[in-house]
Amino acid sequence: MSAFDFDVTELFDKESDWGKKFHFDPPTDEMIRRAEEKLGYRFPPSYVELLKTWNGGVIADDYEESWLTTIYGIAPEQGGYGALENMFENWRDEWEYPDVGIPFGETQSAGHDMYYMDFRTVSEDGEPIIIRIDNEFDNEERFVAKNLAEFLGMIYRNEKIDEKPLSKEENPLTKEERPMKAAVRYYTKTGNTKRLAEAVANAIGVEALPITTPVTEAVDVLFLGNSYYAFNIDPEVRDFVKSLDKDLVGKIVNFGSAAMLNSTYKKVKAEADKVGIPMDEREFHCKGEFKGIHKGKPDEADMKAVAEFAKKIMD
Ligand SMILES: Cc1cc2nc3c(=O)[nH]c(=O)nc-3n(C[C@H](O)[C@H](O)[C@H](O)COP(=O)(O)O)c2cc1C
Numbered sequence: 001m002s003a004f005d006f007d008v009t010e011l012f013d014k015e016s017d018w019g020k021k022f023h024f025d026p027p028t029d030e031m032i033r034r035a036e037e038k039l040g041y042r043f044p045p046s047y048v049e050l051l052k053t054w055n056g057g058v059i060a061d062d063y064e065e066s067w068l069t070t071i072y073g074i075a076p077e078q079g080g081y082g083a084l085e086n087m088f089e090n091w092r093d094e095w096e097y098p099d100v101g102i103p104f105g106e107t108q109s110a111g112h113d114m115y116y117m118d119f120r121t122v123s124e125d126g127e128p129i130i131i132r133i134d135n136e137f138d139n140e141e142r143f144v145a146k147n148l149a150e151f152l153g154m155i156y157r158n159e160k161i162d163e164k165p166l167s168k169e170e171n172p173l174t175k176e177e178r179p180m181k182a183a184v185r186y187y188t189k190t191g192n193t194k195r196l197a198e199a200v201a202n203a204i205g206v207e208a209l210p211i212t213t214p215v216t217e218a219v220d221v222l223f224l225g226n227s228y229y230a231f232n233i234d235p236e237v238r239d240f241v242k243s244l245d246k247d248l249v250g251k252i253v254n255f256g257s258a259a260m261l262n263s264t265y266k267k268v269k270a271e272a273d274k275v276g277i278p279m280d281e282r283e284f285h286c287k288g289e290f291k292g293i294h295k296g297k298p299d300e301a302d303m304k305a306v307a308e309f310a311k312k313i314m315d
Pocket of ligand 1: 187188189190191194227228232257261287
């Protein structure tokens, strides 16, 4: 089912050269994942749908009442002009907008205020509220809409947008209290760690990725899934930890399973120490099936337990 109750492509200027500068071919899942990693936010379903339907563009003249002028899309190359990843850095680093979410929408002020998806307040279906941040007024924040679909619907119907001050009650988290960013990486030979990693990732709203995917963006917590093979962690896990940048990884949280041994914690810590990344003392470990021993492990109860564990770490 579509998040939008109208044809979103109608919002966009498809003719002018200026409009074309902000529009790209539909993004691949890989491009979306790249952008999510870059920004450190998981894109809400509505924004993914919008990008896949119309990947960025300028609002058409038919909507001249609209304060919103541009919605950013994802360019094939990360540094692409007028594309989300590039603009995100610009607004955060050059203009000193607060990093509270995705600056998806430019306005008639051309940067002096911006529309953000505010990830401090996200609905159960993964949709952040929309706010407008006024850079000219000390980054004052105003509540605009409860989600992207509602916001764009109001523009489509030329409705007056009734902004409200963003009160503490509506949005209780301050910038300092913003949620931790996390990533999940795993190494698996027979699939057990992958299943645990997926349970961790689902619980905290990120993606579980194999350790062949490097960590290129800053995270507070890196959940690292691994196991014992012939009394040791796999050399690939060792190399992965060695490759980590301590400026990007706040700490490592170890999780995994094994057939006989209890925990890979010390082995992983020995590598983490070498690169100066702290290990959280808490870890998750359970039995893992191997050659008919511990059949079905990790089982449903383990999946539940590891999900609870991950949530607790993120509290
Ligand atoms: C080649 C191999 C060697 C293993 N060696 C050990 C071991 O020395 N000690 C142990 O406790 N478990 C050992 N196991 C069991 C694994 O740690 C256990 O099955 C784990 O759940 C595997 O996770 P994975 O499916 O993500 O690879 C071994 C498994 C394999 C496949």
